[in-house]
Amino acid sequence: MKKSDRTRQDILDATASSLATAGYTATTVKSIAETIGMQDASIYYHFSSKDELVGEVLDIGTARAVTAVDQALAELQDDHDPREALRVAIIAHAEAVLGGGDYPRANVRTFGQLPPDLTHRHRQGHRNYGQIWTRLIDDGVESGALRGDLNRSVARLIIIGALCWAIEWFDAGEEVSAADVGEHVFQMVVNGLSIGEHESPAVSV
Amino acid sequence: MKKSDRTRQDILDATASSLATAGYTATTVKSIAETIGMQDASIYYHFSSKDELVGEVLDIGTARAVTAVDQALAELQDDHDPREALRVAIIAHAEAVLGGGDYPRANVRTFGQLPPDLTHRHRQGHRNYGQIWTRLIDDGVESGALRGDLNRSVARLIIIGALCWAIEWFDAGEEVSAADVGEHVFQMVVNGLSIGEHESPAVSV
């Protein structure tokens, strides 16, 4: 029983790593098997199909991202500014997806590449994750800390999008850290790039 | 000669459409041929390989996006605010990629899914496009309109990323238009979501 669990974990790790760096199509059962020194057929002793294996990796990735953000929010003081909550969540997401392990990275990297079945399987997970952000923005607007003239759903998707797309260009070897990217996103979407008084013309959508 | 050109155009259009909606892997030579009522082998009379065909579609997409942004900037008055230039460029990009034709959409949609050869082939095009944005941000910082305490390269990539990721969730049928998305991105990254005076703590990277 022990052996099986360890091998199973090795397969998951190798799959997560491959998904995160090579994407869904380039992640073949054979390449996964080679990474851990097995024959491709042996994978099927542990997982019934490629997509079940990939699905499990993505489940773990989602769970880790949610945990990272939840945990960061839980450490806030009770009387925190809603902007601070947004900042903490953004940085936690950035660190989980950019600086963290392969699992959350696999999630973002393969977004838009998955076959319909897998996409559908994870729709609910993504919705749940989105709700964390919806609440953060709602809190900010209702407390008067954030502007209410923008479409909150669009705002939420723009923030998440800026963070998710970073996986396409972020290089862990460079001098900019994952937390730095998060800080930049926060500074931009909350405080804005502009200096001094700007009119903030109302936008109706 | 006429017939050939028209068929060639049909193939390009069908490929762009498929890339934009289904991605690179799901875009097969056979599916392209079926779309225009041909046999898959006939495609090879017009293009020597799938990747040459895809490459040409992506070239067109890049060119159209560049043209859209350049044209929008050219229509600005000489004494425009650097923030206004950024706004115009952001909205032009949003309209080109979200509301425009299949070609620019194919570009963004397949980003990160392409085989290495194609990725390399378009590296220079992406760099050129990025320089448009680098100049916009530099102008803003140097004129004193935009903050200089953020990493400009990171800021540029965050703006482009927020726009590019929108292709994953934007629905042309909904009440939010492509230009609306652009306006939201501008409002957020330039003016910020925050209301009132914020300290704008310096970030050194």
Added chain:
DNA sequence: TGACTTTTCTAGTGTGTACTAGATTTAATC
């Protein structure tokens, strides 16, 4: 019409993919 060119089709090849069946080896248990 007839000769010629251009375009498309039919019928395949080879390769890589996920996946299966059954033999074989490795590990655990009595």
Added chain:
DNA sequence: GATTAAATCTAGTACACACTAGAAAAGTCA
């Protein structure tokens, strides 16, 4: 050490893919 169970391997199948060769059809122009 013998028996059983767990884990892996060998050797395949079936299918989808990009792509090719050569025949057939469609179009062009004297």
